[in-house]
Amino acid sequence: MNIQNVILGFLSEEPMSGYDIKRKMEVTVAHFFDASFGAIYPALRRMEKDGYVKKEVIQQEGKPNKNLYVITSKGQEEFQQYMESPINPTIMRSDFLIRLFFGKFTKEENILQWMENEKEDVKRDLESLLEVQSNSPNTDKYKKITLEYGLEYSKMKIKLLDTQIKFLREEYKEKF
Amino acid sequence: MNIQNVILGFLSEEPMSGYDIKRKMEVTVAHFFDASFGAIYPALRRMEKDGYVKKEVIQQEGKPNKNLYVITSKGQEEFQQYMESPINPTIMRSDFLIRLFFGKFTKEENILQWMENEKEDVKRDLESLLEVQSNSPNTDKYKKITLEYGLEYSKMKIKLLDTQIKFLREEYKEKF
DNA sequence: TGACGCATGTAAAACGTTACATGATTTG
Protein backbone atom coordinates (compact mmCIF):
# COMPACT_ATOMS: atom_id res chain seq x y z
CA MET A 1 0.00 0.00 0.00
CA ASN A 2 1.15 3.49 -0.82
CA ILE A 3 -0.43 6.92 -0.95
CA GLN A 4 -1.57 6.39 -4.51
CA ASN A 5 -3.77 3.45 -3.56
CA VAL A 6 -5.34 5.34 -0.69
CA ILE A 7 -6.01 8.38 -2.89
CA LEU A 8 -7.62 6.15 -5.51
CA GLY A 9 -9.83 4.78 -2.75
CA PHE A 10 -11.03 8.21 -1.71
CA LEU A 11 -11.56 9.29 -5.31
CA SER A 12 -13.61 6.13 -5.88
CA GLU A 13 -16.15 7.64 -3.49
CA GLU A 14 -16.25 11.14 -4.96
CA PRO A 15 -14.12 13.69 -6.83
CA MET A 16 -11.87 15.62 -4.46
CA SER A 17 -8.99 18.06 -4.34
CA GLY A 18 -5.69 17.32 -2.63
CA TYR A 19 -6.82 19.53 0.21
CA ASP A 20 -10.13 17.67 0.53
CA ILE A 21 -8.34 14.32 0.59
CA LYS A 22 -6.08 15.44 3.40
CA ARG A 23 -9.04 16.75 5.45
CA LYS A 24 -10.99 13.57 4.82
CA MET A 25 -8.07 11.41 5.87
CA GLU A 26 -7.85 13.30 9.13
CA VAL A 27 -11.38 12.39 10.17
CA THR A 28 -11.45 8.85 8.85
CA VAL A 29 -8.15 6.99 8.61
CA ALA A 30 -5.77 9.18 10.63
CA HIS A 31 -5.51 6.57 13.38
CA PHE A 32 -3.96 4.06 10.99
CA PHE A 33 -2.75 6.04 8.00
CA ASP A 34 -1.26 9.48 7.62
CA ALA A 35 0.00 11.53 4.70
CA SER A 36 1.29 15.08 4.36
CA PHE A 37 0.47 17.62 1.65
CA GLY A 38 4.01 17.18 0.44
CA ALA A 39 3.15 13.59 -0.37
CA ILE A 40 -0.42 14.06 -1.64
CA TYR A 41 0.12 16.82 -4.19
CA PRO A 42 3.04 15.22 -6.03
CA ALA A 43 1.15 11.90 -6.00
CA LEU A 44 -1.89 13.52 -7.68
CA ARG A 45 0.33 15.04 -10.39
CA ARG A 46 1.94 11.67 -11.07
CA MET A 47 -1.44 10.01 -11.17
CA GLU A 48 -2.76 12.54 -13.64
CA LYS A 49 0.29 12.02 -15.85
CA ASP A 50 -0.28 8.25 -15.66
CA GLY A 51 -3.95 8.64 -16.54
CA TYR A 52 -5.40 7.37 -13.24
CA VAL A 53 -7.15 10.67 -12.55
CA LYS A 54 -8.44 13.71 -14.48
CA LYS A 55 -8.05 17.25 -13.17
CA GLU A 56 -10.93 19.75 -13.25
CA VAL A 57 -10.18 23.30 -12.18
CA ILE A 58 -12.98 24.86 -10.16
CA GLN A 59 -13.03 28.66 -10.02
CA GLN A 60 -13.81 29.95 -6.55
CA GLU A 61 -14.49 33.48 -5.32
CA GLY A 62 -12.55 34.70 -2.34
CA LYS A 63 -10.72 31.39 -2.15
CA PRO A 64 -7.92 29.87 -4.23
CA ASN A 65 -8.98 27.74 -7.17
CA LYS A 66 -9.59 24.12 -6.49
CA ASN A 67 -8.09 21.28 -8.49
CA LEU A 68 -10.80 18.68 -8.39
CA TYR A 69 -9.57 15.21 -9.30
CA VAL A 70 -11.87 12.63 -10.86
CA ILE A 71 -10.91 8.97 -11.06
CA THR A 72 -10.72 7.52 -14.59
CA SER A 73 -11.57 3.97 -15.61
CA LYS A 74 -7.85 3.24 -15.73
CA GLY A 75 -7.66 4.48 -12.17
CA GLN A 76 -10.53 2.23 -11.17
CA GLU A 77 -8.77 -0.76 -12.66
CA GLU A 78 -5.59 0.15 -10.83
CA PHE A 79 -7.51 0.40 -7.57
CA GLN A 80 -9.22 -2.95 -8.15
CA GLN A 81 -5.82 -4.50 -8.74
CA TYR A 82 -4.59 -3.06 -5.47
CA MET A 83 -7.63 -4.43 -3.65
CA GLU A 84 -6.83 -7.92 -4.96
CA SER A 85 -3.10 -7.77 -4.17
CA PRO A 86 -1.53 -9.28 -1.03
CA ILE A 87 -1.86 -7.19 2.11
CA ASN A 88 1.33 -5.58 3.39
CA PRO A 89 2.22 -6.00 7.05
CA THR A 90 1.25 -3.22 9.45
CA ILE A 91 4.01 -0.80 10.32
CA MET A 92 4.16 0.72 13.75
CA ARG A 93 6.82 3.00 15.13
CA SER A 94 6.34 4.15 18.66
CA ASP A 95 8.81 6.53 20.23
CA PHE A 96 6.80 6.33 23.44
CA LEU A 97 7.25 2.58 23.75
CA ILE A 98 10.95 2.80 22.85
CA ARG A 99 11.39 5.28 25.70
CA LEU A 100 9.55 3.02 28.08
CA PHE A 101 11.60 0.05 26.92
CA PHE A 102 14.79 1.90 27.83
CA GLY A 103 13.15 3.42 30.89
CA LYS A 104 15.77 2.16 33.32
CA PHE A 105 18.21 4.66 31.79
CA THR A 106 16.22 7.66 32.96
CA LYS A 107 14.49 9.02 36.06
CA GLU A 108 11.18 7.54 37.12
CA GLU A 109 9.66 11.03 37.18
CA ASN A 110 10.31 11.27 33.45
CA ILE A 111 8.62 7.98 32.82
CA LEU A 112 5.55 8.87 34.85
CA GLN A 113 5.35 12.16 32.97
CA TRP A 114 5.57 10.37 29.61
CA MET A 115 2.83 7.98 30.63
CA GLU A 116 0.53 10.76 31.87
CA ASN A 117 1.08 12.69 28.64
CA GLU A 118 0.46 9.62 26.55
CA LYS A 119 -2.75 8.95 28.45
CA GLU A 120 -3.99 12.47 27.82
CA ASP A 121 -3.10 12.20 24.13
CA VAL A 122 -4.95 8.91 23.80
CA LYS A 123 -7.95 10.36 25.64
CA ARG A 124 -8.08 13.14 23.06
CA ASP A 125 -7.84 10.57 20.26
CA LEU A 126 -10.71 8.64 21.80
CA GLU A 127 -12.88 11.72 22.11
CA SER A 128 -12.25 12.72 18.52
CA LEU A 129 -13.13 9.20 17.35
CA LEU A 130 -16.34 9.27 19.41
CA GLU A 131 -17.20 12.57 17.80
CA VAL A 132 -16.61 11.16 14.33
CA GLN A 133 -18.80 8.21 15.28
CA SER A 134 -21.74 10.37 16.36
CA ASN A 135 -21.34 12.67 13.37
CA SER A 136 -21.50 9.86 10.85
CA PRO A 137 -24.17 7.33 11.78
CA ASN A 138 -24.73 6.25 8.17
CA THR A 139 -21.28 5.07 7.16
CA ASP A 140 -20.98 1.59 5.76
CA LYS A 141 -20.31 -1.39 7.97
CA TYR A 142 -16.65 -1.76 7.01
CA LYS A 143 -15.80 1.81 7.88
CA LYS A 144 -17.62 1.23 11.15
CA ILE A 145 -15.28 -1.67 11.90
CA THR A 146 -12.20 0.50 11.39
CA LEU A 147 -13.73 3.09 13.72
CA GLU A 148 -14.51 0.40 16.26
CA TYR A 149 -10.91 -0.73 16.00
CA GLY A 150 -9.71 2.77 16.83
CA LEU A 151 -12.11 3.05 19.76
CA GLU A 152 -11.15 -0.30 21.25
CA TYR A 153 -7.47 0.38 20.76
CA SER A 154 -7.74 3.73 22.52
CA LYS A 155 -9.71 2.27 25.40
CA MET A 156 -7.17 -0.52 25.79
CA LYS A 157 -4.31 1.98 25.91
CA ILE A 158 -6.04 4.17 28.50
CA LYS A 159 -6.82 1.18 30.68
CA LEU A 160 -3.28 -0.17 30.50
CA LEU A 161 -1.68 3.21 31.13
CA ASP A 162 -4.00 3.82 34.07
CA THR A 163 -3.12 0.51 35.68
CA GLN A 164 0.61 0.87 35.13
CA ILE A 165 0.73 4.47 36.30
CA LYS A 166 -0.98 3.42 39.53
CA PHE A 167 1.47 0.54 40.03
CA LEU A 168 4.46 2.81 39.53
CA ARG A 169 3.01 5.41 41.89
CA GLU A 170 2.43 2.81 44.61
CA GLU A 171 6.01 1.62 44.31
CA TYR A 172 7.24 5.18 44.33
CA LYS A 173 5.40 5.91 47.58
CA GLU A 174 6.83 2.80 49.25
CA LYS A 175 10.29 4.28 48.94
CA PHE A 176 9.48 6.54 51.92
CA MET B 1 13.39 8.86 17.36
CA ASN B 2 15.51 7.24 14.70
CA ILE B 3 17.52 4.04 14.43
CA GLN B 4 20.56 5.67 15.97
CA ASN B 5 18.77 6.35 19.25
CA VAL B 6 17.47 2.80 19.44
CA ILE B 7 20.90 1.34 18.71
CA LEU B 8 22.42 3.53 21.41
CA GLY B 9 19.79 2.18 23.78
CA PHE B 10 20.72 -1.43 23.06
CA LEU B 11 24.44 -0.69 23.29
CA SER B 12 23.82 0.97 26.67
CA GLU B 13 22.94 -2.50 27.92
CA GLU B 14 25.86 -4.41 26.43
CA PRO B 15 28.26 -4.37 23.47
CA MET B 16 26.71 -5.90 20.39
CA SER B 17 27.22 -6.43 16.67
CA GLY B 18 24.80 -5.21 14.04
CA TYR B 19 23.58 -8.75 13.71
CA ASP B 20 23.04 -9.07 17.46
CA ILE B 21 21.10 -5.83 17.53
CA LYS B 22 18.76 -6.98 14.80
CA ARG B 23 18.15 -10.30 16.55
CA LYS B 24 17.54 -8.57 19.86
CA MET B 25 15.09 -6.15 18.29
CA GLU B 26 13.11 -9.04 16.90
CA VAL B 27 12.44 -10.53 20.31
CA THR B 28 11.94 -7.30 22.22
CA VAL B 29 10.67 -4.28 20.30
CA ALA B 30 9.53 -5.78 16.99
CA HIS B 31 5.87 -5.10 17.83
CA PHE B 32 6.49 -1.36 17.92
CA PHE B 33 9.77 -0.79 16.14
CA ASP B 34 11.43 -2.45 13.18
CA ALA B 35 14.70 -1.94 11.34
CA SER B 36 16.43 -3.80 8.53
CA PHE B 37 20.12 -4.70 8.23
CA GLY B 38 20.31 -2.14 5.45
CA ALA B 39 19.49 0.50 8.03
CA ILE B 40 21.47 -0.88 10.98
CA TYR B 41 24.87 -1.42 9.37
CA PRO B 42 25.19 2.02 7.78
CA ALA B 43 23.96 3.59 11.04
CA LEU B 44 26.71 1.83 13.01
CA ARG B 45 29.36 3.06 10.56
CA ARG B 46 28.09 6.64 10.86
CA MET B 47 27.99 6.35 14.63
CA GLU B 48 31.57 5.09 14.72
CA LYS B 49 32.66 7.99 12.49
CA ASP B 50 30.84 10.40 14.83
CA GLY B 51 32.45 8.85 17.90
CA TYR B 52 29.31 7.49 19.52
CA VAL B 53 30.55 3.90 19.37
CA LYS B 54 33.86 2.02 19.14
CA LYS B 55 34.34 -1.06 16.98
CA GLU B 56 36.09 -4.18 18.24
CA VAL B 57 36.67 -6.98 15.77
CA ILE B 58 36.18 -10.43 17.27
CA GLN B 59 37.83 -13.32 15.45
CA GLN B 60 35.55 -16.35 15.25
CA GLU B 61 36.21 -19.86 14.03
CA GLY B 62 33.81 -21.37 11.56
CA LYS B 63 31.82 -18.14 11.54
CA PRO B 64 32.43 -14.72 9.99
CA ASN B 65 34.19 -12.17 12.15
CA LYS B 66 32.02 -10.13 14.41
CA ASN B 67 32.15 -6.34 14.66
CA LEU B 68 31.35 -5.74 18.27
CA TYR B 69 30.30 -2.17 18.98
CA VAL B 70 30.85 -0.55 22.37
CA ILE B 71 29.13 2.68 23.33
CA THR B 72 31.47 5.61 24.17
CA SER B 73 30.85 8.32 26.74
CA LYS B 74 29.95 10.65 23.86
CA GLY B 75 27.42 8.06 22.79
CA GLN B 76 26.03 7.89 26.31
CA GLU B 77 25.59 11.64 26.36
CA GLU B 78 23.84 11.53 23.01
CA PHE B 79 21.49 8.85 24.29
CA GLN B 80 20.74 10.81 27.46
CA GLN B 81 19.90 13.82 25.33
CA TYR B 82 17.50 11.71 23.29
CA MET B 83 15.86 10.41 26.46
CA GLU B 84 15.23 14.00 27.59
CA SER B 85 13.92 15.23 24.21
CA PRO B 86 10.21 15.52 23.34
CA ILE B 87 8.54 12.27 22.35
CA ASN B 88 7.58 11.94 18.69
CA PRO B 89 4.06 10.86 17.84
CA THR B 90 3.46 7.18 17.11
CA ILE B 91 3.33 6.25 13.47
CA MET B 92 1.02 3.51 12.30
CA ARG B 93 0.42 2.36 8.76
CA SER B 94 -2.04 -0.43 8.33
CA ASP B 95 -2.73 -1.80 4.88
CA PHE B 96 -5.23 -4.17 6.45
CA LEU B 97 -7.33 -1.35 7.90
CA ILE B 98 -7.13 0.65 4.66
CA ARG B 99 -8.52 -2.37 2.81
CA LEU B 100 -11.30 -2.74 5.34
CA PHE B 101 -12.05 0.98 5.12
CA PHE B 102 -12.55 0.66 1.37
CA GLY B 103 -14.21 -2.72 1.80
CA LYS B 104 -17.37 -1.77 -0.04
CA PHE B 105 -15.35 -1.73 -3.27
CA THR B 106 -14.61 -5.43 -3.12
CA LYS B 107 -16.34 -8.77 -2.54
CA GLU B 108 -17.33 -9.75 0.97
CA GLU B 109 -15.47 -13.04 0.54
CA ASN B 110 -12.26 -11.09 0.16
CA ILE B 111 -12.93 -9.16 3.31
CA LEU B 112 -13.70 -12.23 5.36
CA GLN B 113 -10.53 -13.81 4.05
CA TRP B 114 -8.50 -10.74 5.04
CA MET B 115 -9.97 -10.77 8.50
CA GLU B 116 -9.34 -14.48 9.01
CA ASN B 117 -5.74 -14.06 7.84
CA GLU B 118 -5.23 -11.06 10.06
CA LYS B 119 -6.60 -13.00 13.01
CA GLU B 120 -4.20 -15.85 12.40
CA ASP B 121 -1.29 -13.41 12.06
CA VAL B 122 -2.18 -11.70 15.32
CA LYS B 123 -2.55 -15.06 17.04
CA ARG B 124 1.00 -15.90 16.00
CA ASP B 125 2.18 -12.52 17.28
CA LEU B 126 0.48 -13.19 20.60
CA GLU B 127 2.05 -16.62 20.90
CA SER B 128 5.49 -15.28 20.19
CA LEU B 129 5.04 -12.53 22.78
CA LEU B 130 3.87 -15.09 25.35
CA GLU B 131 6.96 -17.12 24.60
CA VAL B 132 9.19 -14.11 25.07
CA GLN B 133 7.41 -13.43 28.35
CA SER B 134 8.02 -16.91 29.74
CA ASN B 135 11.61 -16.93 28.48
CA SER B 136 12.51 -13.69 30.25
CA PRO B 137 11.03 -13.56 33.75
CA ASN B 138 13.75 -11.24 35.04
CA THR B 139 13.43 -8.26 32.72
CA ASP B 140 12.98 -4.87 34.31
CA LYS B 141 9.54 -3.46 35.01
CA TYR B 142 9.55 -1.00 32.09
CA LYS B 143 10.30 -3.67 29.54
CA LYS B 144 7.52 -5.70 31.13
CA ILE B 145 5.09 -2.86 30.46
CA THR B 146 5.98 -2.77 26.76
CA LEU B 147 5.45 -6.53 26.63
CA GLU B 148 2.14 -6.18 28.43
CA TYR B 149 1.19 -3.54 25.88
CA GLY B 150 1.87 -5.95 23.05
CA LEU B 151 -0.09 -8.72 24.74
CA GLU B 152 -3.13 -6.56 25.45
CA TYR B 153 -3.06 -5.11 21.96
CA SER B 154 -2.96 -8.56 20.39
CA LYS B 155 -5.79 -9.81 22.58
CA MET B 156 -7.88 -6.78 21.73
CA LYS B 157 -7.35 -7.35 18.01
CA ILE B 158 -8.25 -11.03 18.21
CA LYS B 159 -11.41 -10.28 20.19
CA LEU B 160 -12.53 -7.56 17.81
CA LEU B 161 -11.79 -9.60 14.70
CA ASP B 162 -13.63 -12.58 16.17
CA THR B 163 -16.72 -10.53 16.93
CA GLN B 164 -16.75 -8.79 13.57
CA ILE B 165 -16.12 -11.96 11.58
CA LYS B 166 -19.09 -13.57 13.32
CA PHE B 167 -21.32 -10.56 12.58
CA LEU B 168 -20.39 -10.60 8.92
CA ARG B 169 -20.95 -14.35 8.68
CA GLU B 170 -24.41 -14.06 10.27
CA GLU B 171 -25.36 -11.36 7.79
CA TYR B 172 -23.97 -13.40 4.96
CA LYS B 173 -26.11 -16.39 5.93
CA GLU B 174 -29.25 -14.27 6.09
CA LYS B 175 -28.94 -13.62 2.38
CA PHE B 176 -30.30 -17.12 1.79
C1' DT C 1 -2.78 43.04 13.22
C1' DG C 2 -1.65 38.56 13.71
C1' DA C 3 -3.16 34.07 13.37
C1' DC C 4 -5.76 30.71 11.20
C1' DG C 5 -8.22 28.41 7.34
C1' DC C 6 -8.36 27.67 2.53
C1' DA C 7 -5.51 25.98 -1.36
C1' DT C 8 -1.54 24.52 -4.14
C1' DG C 9 2.93 23.46 -5.06
C1' DT C 10 8.31 22.56 -5.16
C1' DA C 11 12.90 21.30 -3.69
C1' DA C 12 16.11 19.45 -0.57
C1' DA C 13 17.12 16.45 2.77
C1' DA C 14 16.43 12.53 5.51
C1' DC C 15 15.36 8.06 5.94
C1' DG C 16 14.57 3.57 4.85
C1' DT C 17 13.74 -0.79 2.09
C1' DT C 18 15.12 -4.07 -1.23
C1' DA C 19 18.15 -6.50 -3.69
C1' DC C 20 22.47 -8.07 -4.36
C1' DA C 21 27.07 -9.98 -3.10
C1' DT C 22 29.97 -13.11 -0.34
C1' DG C 23 30.96 -17.38 2.11
C1' DA C 24 31.42 -20.86 5.78
C1' DT C 25 28.90 -24.00 8.85
C1' DT C 26 25.04 -26.42 10.56
C1' DT C 27 20.72 -28.78 10.27
C1' DG C 28 16.92 -31.50 8.27
Add this chain to the structure above:
DNA sequence: CAAATCATGTAACGTTTTACATGCGTCA
Protein backbone atom coordinates in the same frame (compact mmCIF):
# COMPACT_ATOMS: atom_id res chain seq x y z
C1' DC D 1 21.76 -31.58 -0.84
C1' DA D 2 19.10 -27.64 0.06
C1' DA D 3 18.03 -24.43 3.26
C1' DA D 4 18.84 -21.89 7.17
C1' DT D 5 21.99 -19.43 10.31
C1' DC D 6 25.76 -16.54 11.06
C1' DA D 7 27.75 -12.12 9.54
C1' DT D 8 28.70 -7.82 6.99
C1' DG D 9 28.15 -4.56 3.65
C1' DT D 10 26.80 -1.50 -0.57
C1' DA D 11 24.04 0.66 -4.09
C1' DA D 12 19.91 1.80 -6.15
C1' DC D 13 15.66 3.11 -5.47
C1' DG D 14 11.54 4.90 -3.45
C1' DT D 15 9.08 7.46 -0.22
C1' DT D 16 8.19 10.96 2.91
C1' DT D 17 8.98 14.86 5.75
C1' DT D 18 10.20 19.53 6.24
C1' DA D 19 10.61 23.88 4.90
C1' DC D 20 9.63 27.33 1.95
C1' DA D 21 6.67 30.19 -1.21
C1' DT D 22 2.27 32.45 -2.37
C1' DG D 23 -2.03 34.91 -1.28
C1' DC D 24 -6.81 35.96 -0.06
C1' DG D 25 -10.52 36.10 3.55
C1' DT D 26 -12.07 35.87 8.20
C1' DC D 27 -12.01 36.29 12.98
C1' DA D 28 -10.50 37.82 17.54
